[in-house]
Structure formats: structure tokens, C-alpha cells
Amino acid sequence: MRSIFTKILLWAIGTTLVSLVGFALTTRLIWELLPGRITLIAKIQILQLEDARSAYEQGGPAQLARYLERLDDLFEAKHFLIDANGRDQVDGRDRSALLSHASTFPNPPKPVGNEFVLASAPTGGSRLLILIHSKFNPWGLLPYYLWIFLLIAALGYALAIYLGRPLLDLRRAVERFGRGNLTTRTGSTRRDEIGELARAFDLMAERIETLMTAQRRLLQDVSHEFRTPLSRLLLKVRLARTSDDRETALDRIKHEVDRLSNLVDELLQVSAAEEDPQSCDHEEIRLDGLLKCLVDEAMIEATAKGCRFALLENEPATVIGDRELLRRAVENVLRNAARHAPDGTEVAVALRRQGSTAAITVRDLGTGVPEDAITTIFEPFYRVGGARSRSDGGVGLGLSISRRAIALHGGKIVASNASPGLSVTIELPAVAHTAQSGSNLDLRGRDSR
Known part of the structure; x- marks a missing residue:
């Protein structure tokens, strides 16, 4: 008898029989008194x-x-x-x-x-x-008492269903989750101990799904994206062995190594934050100061590509978050814009405070993207035609990492065609500006990549 349903039903019937015997004994005792x-x-x-x-x-x-x-x-x-x-x-x-x-x-x-x-x-x-x-006839009284027995049996059956069915559903959910269906949830709305157990399972399942998804994504990112940079690095190593200008060849190799190192840092940091959001170093950050610093750093790389950045608006705004994650998210958007901006053009950057939201807008004057790819460009490894091929230096993870980092801060990132060019907007929850926030202007970030 392993079924709790059967146990509850038999327990109810047994309780009824014991109650009847107790009633009879009590009646006899009272009669004797x-x-x-x-x-x-x-x-x-x-x-x-x-x-x-x-x-x-x-x-x-x-x-x-x-x-x-x-x-x-x-x-x-x-x-x-x-x-x-x-x-x-x-x-x-x-x-x-x-x-x-x-x-x-x-x-x-x-x-x-x-x-x-x-x-x-x-x-x-x-x-x-x-x-x-x-x-x-004493046995003739049974039909009169049978309805009581049937009523108690029915109530016991209802109780067994009430207690046994959610446990059965929970068991099935655990089995589905154990077979690899990480999206399995009970969705229980009960307010008793069984409901608390089901919600505890849902929280556990959500946590495990987040961890597994982050680990799987990191493994996919690393295995998929490192193949081409490593191949390019090996090719440059072979060329360096036969090159007359060893210094130049070594500089190129170092450049590739730096790019791989930066990419690994970004993937690991974002994945770690997704696995455990509490591990992020949350602090007040002056977003206008951070944006100015990033634009200045990105200007060198943009100039080398034949374009330039223009910080048109930079309204004061303070946000709560992890400085390094926000830095990487905004920097990836700036670099993506510089990568696709035509020679001699200007990439417009603006920070506006809109109520309780701080919005950073970055617009280039490139070819834009097809309308059906507006949301897809934030997916890992997605590229639009030849404009986003690996030959231009992109590895297909910048905007994906930005979206994940911004989502961890309760914000969102969207893109739209600006005709010409592409406009990318980052929206983050802003807090009231405080005098102490000014101390966060000291960024002391890592060197520009």
C-alpha cells in the first residue's frame, strides 16, 4: 500500500468503524449508569x-x-x-x-x-x-446507517483527492524535470504545506534552469565563437615564423590574444551574473560620467576606422548596478556602431533622463538592418549579410552580451532603423541624483580594447 490516496481513504474508513464501535461502547456504558x-x-x-x-x-x-x-x-x-x-x-x-x-x-x-x-x-x-x-433486526438497521458510512467514505475520497492529486502532479513534475524538461513548473496556487512544497520546487527548478541555461550558453558561446579567432591566431603564428618583420607579426598575434581574452572576460562575467545575481557589486553609478569616459576611449578606435563619435547630449543620471557589466554593455554598443559606420561619418551618442528612466541612444549612419532582423541582432552569433561577417572583426556576441547585461539591471535594449543607419537605445532604471554620486565619476576602468 504505497499510494497516499489509498492510505487516506482507508484511514477515513477505519476511523469511521472505530467511531461506530466507540459509539456502541459508550451507549452501553451510559445504559449501565x-x-x-x-x-x-x-x-x-x-x-x-x-x-x-x-x-x-x-x-x-x-x-x-x-x-x-x-x-x-x-x-x-x-x-x-x-x-x-x-x-x-x-x-x-x-x-x-x-x-x-x-x-x-x-x-x-x-x-x-x-x-x-x-x-x-x-x-x-x-x-x-x-x-x-x-x-x-439489528442487521436491518444497516441501511439506516449505511448512508453515514457512504457519506464518510465520500468525504474521505474527496480528502484523498484533495491531498493526493497535487502530490501526484508534483511527482510527475519532478519526473519531467529529471528527464531534462527544465521548463517544468507546478504552478500551484494552494496556500497549505503542499502548495509551499510545490512553490519551493518551482523556485528550485527556476534556479536550476537559470544555472543550466547560463552554463550551456557559455559552453556554446566559447565552442562556437573561439573556433575562427583561434584559427586566425594559428595562421598568424605560422606567418610570424616566416615573416621578416617579427615585431609586427607578434603585435598582430597579441592583438588577437587580447581580443580572445576580452571576450572570455565578458562571457564569464555575464554568465556568472546570470547564475548568481547577488554576486554583482551593486552601487550608485553616474551614467553620464561613465558614458563620457567610454566615448572618449572608443574615439581612438573609431578614428582608426575613419569615423568619429559625437556626444550630443549627456544629461545627469544615476543608476544602481554593477559598473563593469554596464561598462561592457555600453562599450559593445559603441563598438558595434563604429564598426558599421561609413568612413567620414559621425556616430551620434546621447543620454537623456526620461522620468525614472535613463536612456542612452547610439546611432550610426550605416546601412541599417532588415526590419525582420531588428530583434534578432541581439541573439548570439547572428549577422546580417556580409555587413556583419567575421572579416570585419566582429565575433557576433557583442550585442548579445549587452542585452544580457542590461536585462540583469532591469533594463532593456532595443534597435530601430533610423534611415539611414541603425539606432540602438539602452534604457535603465534611474534613481534620484545625490551629491555622493559624484564620487563615482572616478571610473578607473580597464584599458580600452
């Missing part, structure tokens, strides 16, 4: 016995018979007056066998076939026998 409390029946029997004796003494068996007939009609039972030997005082029959089955008050009457026999206490050597004819 009646002599000292209820004597009406005994007094009636004494009165009947005295009247019967008086009738017998005054008028003999004939008058006794008439009196007993009146009692028979009045009480719908047969009455007999017997002597000490059990002989009937009316017709002289031996009633000792009937007397042997009689019960004396306060003992409960015992059925003899379809009859009950009662006997009064002996007085002056005489006793009154009362024979009650009845169709009463």
Missing part, C-alpha cells in the same frame, strides 16, 4: 406487577387475565404473571424457558428471534414477564 438516574421504567414495571397481583388476589385468574389483556392492548405487548417457579398464574403453563431469555431493567433487552423478553424484579415470589413482538 441509568439505574441511579432514571427509574421510571422500573417503577412502571413495579406498578404493573402490584396491580396484576392485586387483580389475581381479588378475582383469581379470570380477573388477572382481563387486567393483562388491558395491558396488552395498551402497550402492544404480551404480559404474563408467573410465580417463583416460572408458572403462568392465568393458564398454569411453564414460562421458565421464556424467563431464561428475559432481561431485567436496567439491562438492555435481548432479541429472541423477532421478540424481546423483559422481566420485572421479583416481588413476593411473583414476576411480570413482558413479551414484545417486533420485526426489529
Whole structure:
């Protein structure tokens, strides 16, 4: 019997049976306590016995018979007056066998076939026998009590369903989750201990799914994206062995190594933050100061590519978050814009405070992207045609890392075609500016990549 459903149902039925036995025993105990409390029946029997004796003494068996007939009609039972030997005082029959089955008050009457026999206490050597004819059968009472049993069984069944079904659903959810379906949730809305257990499972499942997804994503990112940079690095190593200008060749190799190192840092940091958001170093950050610093650093790389950055607006804004994650997120957007900006053009950058939101907008004057790819460009490894090929230096993870980092801060990043060019907007929850926030202008970030 391993099913809790069966256990609950049998427990309810067993409880009912024990209750019935207890009821019967209690009734018997109360009946035994009646002599000292209820004597009406005994007094009636004494009165009947005295009247019967008086009738017998005054008028003999004939008058006794008439009196007993009146009692028979009045009480719908047969009455007999017997002597000490059990002989009937009316017709002289031996009633000792009937007397042997009689019960004396306060003992409960015992059925003899379809009859009950009662006997009064002996007085002056005489006793009154009362024979009650009845169709009463103890087993005949079962239909009257059966509905109670069925009702309790039905309530027990309902209780078993109420308690057993959510446990069965939870077991199935655990089995599905164990088979690899990490999206499995119970979605329980119960407010009892079973609901708390189900919600604890949901929290655990969500946590495990987040950890597994982050680890799987990191493994996919590393295995997918390092293939080409490593191949390019190996090629440059072979060229360096035969090159006359070893210094230049080594600089190129170092450049590739630095790019791989930076990419690993970004992936590890974002993945670690997704696995454990509490591990982030949350602090007040002056977003306007951080943006100015990043634009200045990115200007060198943009100039080398033939374009430039213009910080058109930079309104004061303070956010709460991890400085390094925000730095990487914004820097990737700036570098993506510089990578796709045509020669001689300007990449416009602006920071605006919009109520409780700080919005950074970066717009280049490139070719933009197809409308059906506006949201897809934030997916890992996605590139739009030749404009986003690996030959231009991109590895296909910058905007994906930015989106993940911004999401960890409760913000969002969206893109739209600006005709010409692409406009990328980062929105972050802003807090009220404080004087102490000015100290966060000291960025002391890592060197520009």
C-alpha cells in the first residue's frame, strides 16, 4: 500500500468503524449508569406487577387475565404473571424457558428471534414477564446507517483527492524535470504545506534552469565563437615564423590574444551574473560620467576606422548596478556602431533622463538592418549579410552580451532603423541624483580594447 490516496481513504474508513464501535461502547456504558438516574421504567414495571397481583388476589385468574389483556392492548405487548417457579398464574403453563431469555431493567433487552423478553424484579415470589413482538433486526438497521458510512467514505475520497492529486502532479513534475524538461513548473496556487512544497520546487527548478541555461550558453558561446579567432591566431603564428618583420607579426598575434581574452572576460562575467545575481557589486553609478569616459576611449578606435563619435547630449543620471557589466554593455554598443559606420561619418551618442528612466541612444549612419532582423541582432552569433561577417572583426556576441547585461539591471535594449543607419537605445532604471554620486565619476576602468 504505497499510494497516499489509498492510505487516506482507508484511514477515513477505519476511523469511521472505530467511531461506530466507540459509539456502541459508550451507549452501553451510559445504559449501565441509568439505574441511579432514571427509574421510571422500573417503577412502571413495579406498578404493573402490584396491580396484576392485586387483580389475581381479588378475582383469581379470570380477573388477572382481563387486567393483562388491558395491558396488552395498551402497550402492544404480551404480559404474563408467573410465580417463583416460572408458572403462568392465568393458564398454569411453564414460562421458565421464556424467563431464561428475559432481561431485567436496567439491562438492555435481548432479541429472541423477532421478540424481546423483559422481566420485572421479583416481588413476593411473583414476576411480570413482558413479551414484545417486533420485526426489529439489528442487521436491518444497516441501511439506516449505511448512508453515514457512504457519506464518510465520500468525504474521505474527496480528502484523498484533495491531498493526493497535487502530490501526484508534483511527482510527475519532478519526473519531467529529471528527464531534462527544465521548463517544468507546478504552478500551484494552494496556500497549505503542499502548495509551499510545490512553490519551493518551482523556485528550485527556476534556479536550476537559470544555472543550466547560463552554463550551456557559455559552453556554446566559447565552442562556437573561439573556433575562427583561434584559427586566425594559428595562421598568424605560422606567418610570424616566416615573416621578416617579427615585431609586427607578434603585435598582430597579441592583438588577437587580447581580443580572445576580452571576450572570455565578458562571457564569464555575464554568465556568472546570470547564475548568481547577488554576486554583482551593486552601487550608485553616474551614467553620464561613465558614458563620457567610454566615448572618449572608443574615439581612438573609431578614428582608426575613419569615423568619429559625437556626444550630443549627456544629461545627469544615476543608476544602481554593477559598473563593469554596464561598462561592457555600453562599450559593445559603441563598438558595434563604429564598426558599421561609413568612413567620414559621425556616430551620434546621447543620454537623456526620461522620468525614472535613463536612456542612452547610439546611432550610426550605416546601412541599417532588415526590419525582420531588428530583434534578432541581439541573439548570439547572428549577422546580417556580409555587413556583419567575421572579416570585419566582429565575433557576433557583442550585442548579445549587452542585452544580457542590461536585462540583469532591469533594463532593456532595443534597435530601430533610423534611415539611414541603425539606432540602438539602452534604457535603465534611474534613481534620484545625490551629491555622493559624484564620487563615482572616478571610473578607473580597464584599458580600452
